Amino acid sequence: MYAKDGETYFIVDAHIALWDARPENRLNIHGKQFIDCFYDYHRNLSPDSELWSYEEFLYYGGERLMKDLFTDGHVDHAIFQPARLGAFYRNGFGQTEEAFALASRHPGKLTYNHCWDPRFAEDGLARLRRDAERFQLKGAKLYTAEWFGDSRGYRLDDPWSYRCLEAAQELGIRNIHIHKGPTIRPLDRDAFDVADVDKAATDFPELNFVVEHCGLPRLEDFCWIATQEPNVHAGLAVAMPFIHSRPRYFAQIIGELLYWLDENRIQFSSDYALWTPRWLVERFVDFQIPADMTEYPPLTVAQKKKILGLNAAAMYDIPVPAQCALAEPAGV
């Protein structure tokens, strides 16, 4: 919870991770390349005061996560969105057991979403059913650029993807977070293209599709499908830290999202541990569209409250204290 200028904001960090990228967990050079890429994101977009050492960044553990999010970070509730990366890391990148144990100890603060991979086919479907029951899943995180044997990615409109989405719908897993990456088969296509989300969103109208980093680097394609599909939402992972390094670009992203979607379909996240939430929350509450950008209306307090927490709270049925709620509730 964060209070400023007489307003109280309920904060949901809708995309966090508990990862382990230490050398002993890496399977190959790609494990190092992947975490180095993350660390460069962290170094490039963080204020100097928020920089972590490389060692800290490789693994930080549950205790530090709780402190960074809930003690220091103003966060009321956070949602794990794990990436497995089984081709790069021995025990996976996202630490399933550790994160789930932490969420089980703090059910009011943490929600554990799990991941699936349609390329496991029948075995994967069986696994998805077991996982849904064990983790009591409300949502899932899909990384479409995950490597799997000779395959280096899949699409959301592949036949086995549809089988998994059908199962998810049946199992009550309503919130599908999609993260696009650079590899996919066939490699001749644009791997970041979000057209497959468009198809799936049309065919599964009961599911919510949260496109992480709001489709970046394909913001325009994402905005276009989101105007047409009411169950497509924007996750602000990776987009948030531009508020520091490139505030005018950040204003354009928020301005475009509010224009093409609406204020009920945008969710804050720090993408922890890529960035920490405290400074992002504080900066966002203080943020305003620059006066010379007349193409975008100013951001309202109600919009900021929805983006920072009320939208994700509505999607995940997270109770919101009365003093943080709006007269007109956020909708999903």
Add this chain to the structure above:
Amino acid sequence: MTPDTLEHRAHRALDRVVDPELDEPVTDLGFVRSLTVDGAGRLTLHLRLPTSFCAPNFAYLMASDAKDALTALPGVTAVTVLLDDHHDSETINRGLAADAGYRVTFGPEAEQDLADLRRTFRRKAHAAAMERALTRLLRARPGLSEQALYDIVLGDLPDDDVTRALLRRRAATGLGVAPTDAVLVDDAGRRPAPADIPLRLRRARSTRISIDGNAHFCRGLLRTRYPDATADRTPGARDATRRRHVS
């Protein structure tokens, strides 16, 4: 570097190799790590990208375009292009050395060549260039409504870098470049009805914001990854018509 040396000509040739996604030359982006020439006309080019996980298809496109541009230079006897520090470096470098082409290089992962991918991003580059030109015109003429952009032709635009960039993108996508040609057209050269213009312009704007944002992010990441990285060209030698900083 004196103007007539092979090294100088090689750098100028690389100025024409663009990142198809960012629509900027690899030399401006700092993607050229080093270029060496020996006395026998053999060139060795090292390319680098902002992350190990930059999309391999774009990486291959740039590297093979660079090899083609260098091979075409008179006086060149051999060209080696190496992509450094990428998750697919080994595959791509092997393919480039053998002139294997995209489909052989990536084997079962490739279905077609990369022509469609290139076309997609040429269309986006055109939409962005069109939006820059028209937004600039709207700012310069406060009385001009968005719908009135229907009647604006290329000859109405000022003779400046933004217009020249638009003309280059139009030529690359096969659109007309005559002074009487309408500025506001879709990918196929069709003019939208005046009532549809505001939405068309908004879409083009989101494309422009996306491209500009990605270009800035990639430059920033490259500098984080390689702290010595700057554009590899000497200031002043640059093509004065080139758009360099956008925000």
